[in-house]
Amino acid sequence: MFLANLRGRSTAFATALALGAAVLTAWGGESRADSNSLVLYTSTPTAQVDFFVKAFEKETGIKTEIITGGTGDLLNRVKAEADRPQGDVLWGGSSTTGGSQPELFVPYTPPESAKINAAFADPKGYNAPFDAFTMVIVYNKDLVPEAEAPKSWADLADPKWQGKVRFANPVSSSSSYAALVNWKLIGDWDFVAKLAKNFIIDHSSSAPFTAVGQGEAELGVAYEEGAYRYLESGKVGIVYPSDGVVILPGGLFLIKDGPNAENAKKFADFLLQPEQEQALVENFPGRRPSSDAVKLPETMPASSTLHVLDYPTSEAEQNQKDWLAKWQEIMIDAR
Template identity: 45%
Template sequence: MSKNQRAFTLGLAMLAGIALTSDQVAAQAREKELVVYASHPSEMVDYFTKAFSDKYGVKVTTVKAGTGELLNRIRAERARPSADVMWGGFSDTGKSAPDLFELYKSKELAHIEPKMIDPTGYNTPFGASTMVIMYNKRLVKPEEAPKTWGDLSKPEWARKVIHADPSKSSSAYAALVTWLIIYGKDDKGWQKVEDMTRNMNIVIKSSLVFQQVGRGEYPVGVTYEEGAFNYVLSGTAGIVYPADGTLLQPEGMFIVKGTPHPNAARLFADYLLSAEAQADLATKFPGRRPTRKGVSTHPEMLRADKFKVIEYDETWAAENRKQILDRMQKIIVKTQG
């Protein structure tokens, strides 16, 4: 509907003595298409985009890839954006690229846990995630599994740990930042990262980590909680929440600057924070942590107050992303030969 047509419709309604609600006005302004760039697991992306499409009559097209790849694509398309939404990464992903994303504060934020809300206004915090050590129960006894991140640098784990490339995976980048916060952002901390990386096989996709540990191709991996949790439920894997601490951060959903369909993008953000979508996140996708007040996680998930959560320096992670990744790439080249 064109701007003139909407104005004409509103005028007729006023003449007829009908008061349109704000939701009705928004519905008239809503576009019928939405393009979502997503780095989350396909099953979850497909479920929520279909539910959104069915509910609001918006045709959704998805492009799936790693967070780093999608960021590069959005940057390359900056002059003429193709995407409306980037659904993936963590909250600091948006802060690290303010030239690519628009500010949006959903009305649903009133129902979200305050500590999950991005004060800068870039992120729609639909879920929270943490990083864990995953181990295959057939290959590693629970008492022998690493208990801290630092344990991954011990000789017994040489080339037995799988981890994703932080330049390709937002979860791997979050793990890297976590290690630097724990062990130091100075040369001493970076040396610890290098010692750990020397024991790792670095792969290009975060999903390869939990898949290969789950299949027994690697005994241990560094991954995000949800990826590991499904293997925990099947009895094939165990999870360690490192004793030296881990992050618990809101995951990312960002509206692309200059989006072709801004109203549909905002509606999608509102939908992901709604009571309906948050309940589905908890019940249909075990291992995910909803951010909406009053929505519980899966009963077999460890409560957040039962493991050590670090103070994740989101601003530092965003502002220093390029320098951190550049230094990490040098370590990968040095240790992966």
């Protein structure tokens, strides 16, 4: 009886050890990389995410969990989870999104990176840009005659536009932060302050172009793809400001110590394939590919036809916190 009980207790103890090991494996880190899944954090438009995730799953068989949110919110989530990462890829924002906190990500260079426009390449290797974007002025044609529409960023500072220009808060929008840097390049903080006097601030990147497209606002500062969503309606016009635009690579970052590290690489490899870049411009008007091998649609001007300013990537990343604090001071003064 004693031997039987001892054997029973030993068996139970071994079982408990096995269960404990299983739990540690499930939460511990590297062993999770062998799973057939991927956790994707993304601020990219839903239709685009669904389109490419479906194609990725079909090609690889890897099941993808999609978690959406604003770029700034998702970046904060990655930071909060740094001790035990739950996501594998952060897809959205711009190069400054991950560049501002590189300790949260790992460098990776997909095989197709050689086809990326040299201006979009990340010299530090953290960003694997699938697309690129610029900021534009969008106006409602029913509310603003074409002849009176702003032709430059400086035109937005005209007092007649006070309270008529929608702009997403750069504290929560990486695309708006790119616009802020764009304006700083043109006329430094004095120029930014003049523009701010006419702005109505939104907390979502989609709010400015949506308000203009639906006739709720005269003007908006919007990212290129968002402005194009309403182009076919004939209700909006798009202006590429004559005093200069910056064109930034979109953000695609692999999260450090993510649970499915190998699958994260496969996702980056997949998106940068020429076939996917071409599918981007054919299915999502206004999305600018990062690859030079893709033919642009007729409605999208090539970067060579625009007044393109050199974006100070390192400076914008290193000073992001201070520049956003300065922006908030300007907005308080503007009120």
